[in-house]
Amino acid sequence: MNDKNIDFYKKINLDKFKEFARLMGLDTKIDIDFIYPYIQSAKILVELGAGYGRVIEALLEKGFQGQIVAFERVSELMNHLRSQFDNEKFNRKITLIEADFKYYPFPEKVDVVLWLWSGFLEYSKIEQIQNVKRIYANLTDKGVLVIEIPIEVKHLGKHEDHQIIKVETEWGTIEAYMPRYEELLDYAAQAGFAGVERLDYATTTNLKRAIYIFRK
Ligand SMILES: C[S@@+](CC[C@H](N)C(=O)[O-])C[C@H]1O[C@@H](n2cnc3c(N)ncnc32)[C@H](O)[C@@H]1O
Structure with a gap:
């Protein structure tokens, strides 16, 4: 299912992406405020699908000390991330991986996996289960997986049946x-x-x- 969505993120330009975040009320990074107590002591954290860097930015603003590994498969977005999160500038290690995280092995076992702003929904049910199992296998003993999704879909989304959602935009x-x-x-x-x-x-x-905080 999700491979069809690649084009959506290839074509969205940065301004539209940020505008989309504003419409959702996520530009303020309020989700990270809620999550932070659960993740702040992680030594190594992975973000699945970093987009324009909203979450990395929030982690840096909060003074997160752990290592950040962020996956993003759309090269236009990855180029933007590279320009934003230059390691020298932050004097710390942020690893940006341009790859589809479904096929790319995690560098090592990690303490936290973040999958925010509905990214999890972009998969079929079968893929969702496979992904959760794979993440479990890549977490340390006390590791957590954080998934953030809507409770109800009002903005831009249209329920085709109760559970299949199609978001149609001009791009x-x-x-x-x-x-x-x-x-x-x-x-x-x-x-x-x-x-x-x-x-x-x-x-x-x-x-x-x-x-949702999934605990091992
Ligand atoms: C809704 S955005 C969320 C961005 C970011 N996590 C945030 O909360 O601001 C989803 C992002 O995940 C990326 N993505 C989706 N599936 C991916 C995959 N399999 N591998 C790498 N990146 C992926 C998309 O290209 C997009 O940039």
Whole structure:
């Protein structure tokens, strides 16, 4: 499913991407404010699909001390990330990997995997389960996976049935599968996670969203 979405991110320009974040109320990085207590002591953190760098920026603003490894497969976005997060400038190590994270081995076991702003939804149900299992295998003993997705889809999204979402914009269409809470719990159990904590919140534009902390 998600390979069809590559074009959406290839064609979105940076201004549109940032405008999209503003519409969602995520430009303020409010999601990272909620997540930060759970991730701040990580020695190594992976972000899946870094986009224009919103999350890396938030981590740096918060003074995150761990190593950051960020995957992004769209070269236009990766070039932007490279220009923004030059290691010399920050005097610390940020590893940017231009690759499809589905096929790229993690460099080592990691303490935190962040999969924010609905990225998880861009996969079919089967792929979602496979991804959760693969992430579990790549986490350290006390590792956490953080998934952030909407509770209800109001903006730009249209429910084709209850769970298949299509977002149509002038630069492309994105398809997504919205798992129910029980399905997420089932994915976690299948992978071997000990539990899932759910934090409901509202973005700065008042969209209702949820953060799921999967604990090993
Ligand atoms: C909705 S954006 C989220 C960006 C960022 N995580 C944030 O919260 O601001 C999803 C990003 O993930 C990237 N992406 C999606 N699937 C990917 C994959 N399999 N490998 C690498 N990057 C991927 C997309 O190109 C896009 O930039």
